[in-house]
Amino acid sequence: MPRILSAALLLLASLAGLGPGAVADAAERLRYLTAVYLDDKGGGMRWPEGVACSTSALVVADTGRGRLLRYTLEGRDVKPAGELVAPQLAAPLRVQIDSRGDVFALDGKQRRIVRFGAKGELKGYLTPEGVPEPATIVPRSFKIDANDAIHVLDVFGARVLVLGPDGKYQRHLPFPEAYGFFSDLAVGRNGTIYLLDSVKAALSAAPRNARDFTPVGKSLRTHLSFATSIAVDGRGVLYVVDENGSGIVLVGPDGSVLGRQLAMGWTEGLLYNPTQMCLNDKGQVFIADRGNSRVQVFAIVR
Template structure:
């Protein structure tokens, strides 16, 4: 009996903290700030950021009309070179494909530009075979095969394009949506879209591709989310609460799981943040637009 009680206590004291660990999959500690490029030209309202598993960080330095490239290795930032091409005037969102090519959404031209890993312009992504043909991209994401998922607010749909831009499929927005501002892909191949106005995430399952509400009552947990992220290392969904200056974490079931960071001006705080990315170490990189900087946080979990 005595050994049973002791064994139970042992199990409880060791497993309970692990349970807590699972319940809150993101715990951030401020690591570093990027204020400018290698020449110390300051960032100006950066809205986009992308990371890869080699430590590369590409920043959309929006109001300077350029990209800035850094490498994060062993918690040390290197590089800071500028990428400026005349075909991209107002970069707002960035993604990297499996070959290191840089995809940039130009918010003014409303086009997705492709750049080589070295930063040379390689052309615009032109959707082919799309009907109706008018496409107004608001955001985009890439999958593991480098297919492009384009959030087309003009056509009220998500377009799935192959790397050359050929249409593979399209999913119309749900009825009575508010303002769709971002999309994300789950590791299972489902597509998520974020309705900022209704504080709702919709899901289109791979086997039944039409959007249905995935979350409920999120307005109790966030102010106005404009960006959404999923990663291959976790089934959690991350929403960037622009007006609240925080990251809201949802579980794979769409339920609220936690909230990290807060609004402010000091290091570690956010002011109208935009895109975020997470690298292989779990470090979180955030385009802190209102503070004209990019901040890096390490994930203690």
């Protein structure tokens, strides 16, 4: 009788998506939807390296042209909505949107984060306040979580800085020992911070309120070439953007590799040195397809 009961419970848990293999069993796939090539004036993108998205907006770091491009998302349509230009932003590399619609972009030249208001007005540099030594901060990447906390990957200080929306220091986590080079971070809905080590092809994670990072799974070297950015979905599935290998590697929360999506090429649906991707709650995926000077839109299919 207890055996029958436990089997029934396991079946129910599996159906509810709570079972141990819930993530691994439901392999995500990316289905091509469309590609974005142009701004609102019909001008083309050049070497875009960053993308950020919500359910209604998309922002592209058009790195080669030194500007941000804004788009609105209506259904499956992506409509141009102007550009953001500032002298402080010569080479936007990474971009993020907070819950109020403010746009943050990392400038490759100054290596500082520039902030724009929801209406596109320049709000100046994000200036971290109260950060412990070292005073020098070199952000390689950053992510904004659901509470608008800004997580900065400070490669000079070998730490992840967690700042409030106003830039005030909240806490920091040191990089784990014996790393290669961390190129990106992601923040899960549950507050877990993930780090991508490009050199060692490895992931680390620190659950909410943890003080240290611990490895996630084994090295991904056999699955990718040289990854430079990551994104995480609501289920904790990590999307590792393999820049040199022109593909996306999906990794489960436990570090197990769920598969590889997309391949190198020039035609739509294929990637050529992708640099960043983002996901929104509508299951849309936007990939900065730098080598092809465009942003491609995919749907997550489970």
